Amino acid sequence: MHYEKYIKKLKEVCIKNGIKLQKIGDVGKKKEYPMFKIVLGNSRKKTVCFSGGIHGEEPAGPWAILEFMKHYNSKRYKDTKIILFPVANPYGFDRGIRRNFLNKDLNGHFCKSVLSGENKVLYNAVKNENIFFFHALHEDEGFKKFYLYNFEKKPEKIYRDIILLAKKYFPIDTRKRIYNDPAKNGLIINRPDGSFEDKMFRDGVPYSMCTETPEAHPLRKRIELNVKIMNVVLDFTKKSK
């Protein structure tokens, strides 16, 4: 029971650091999996949202979110509201599988007119938040190289900076096509894939992306990079007007 173990650790970190864990819904065949949202800081200036584990076989995101919470610097980010969805697909995470209990790959279903299940729970928990930066933490099973999906109206430096940071950890996938999508220096730009990050951008969130850490490398290193990226996102948000 990976999820139970994870939630136990999550609760421990919350208690230790005085963080409130909000239950936002129950999912699964028998609604046996509670879903959680965590809010850190307040929104005097800007709100950032991090979401992990929508693909259950991509563990670094959820563990990075937990690691981030352990070391969260409330002074440094005192004006930023941080929203965390630690495990977006608990059923999949529990089993180490991509899909949910209905054998649905949740990530492509955020742009439909009617949302259901996990997607509905997640979307309802962010739709009224004025998100400035959305980051979905994904991983790629087959690859040894890092890449990311980003959404932008004009070329934004921040995504290129994240590629440079990732390069210190893993090689970057610099192919011209990644999974049949045109790519440039590790970026797949503005792919309308119906994902959570796509939906956020369509809703007007100015910065939205999905990072893909390569699962061929040790988990510890993938977690470490994800936490670094989260901090870079927060520093960027803090500096942005």
Ligand SMILES: [Zn+2]
């Ligand atoms: Zn994924």
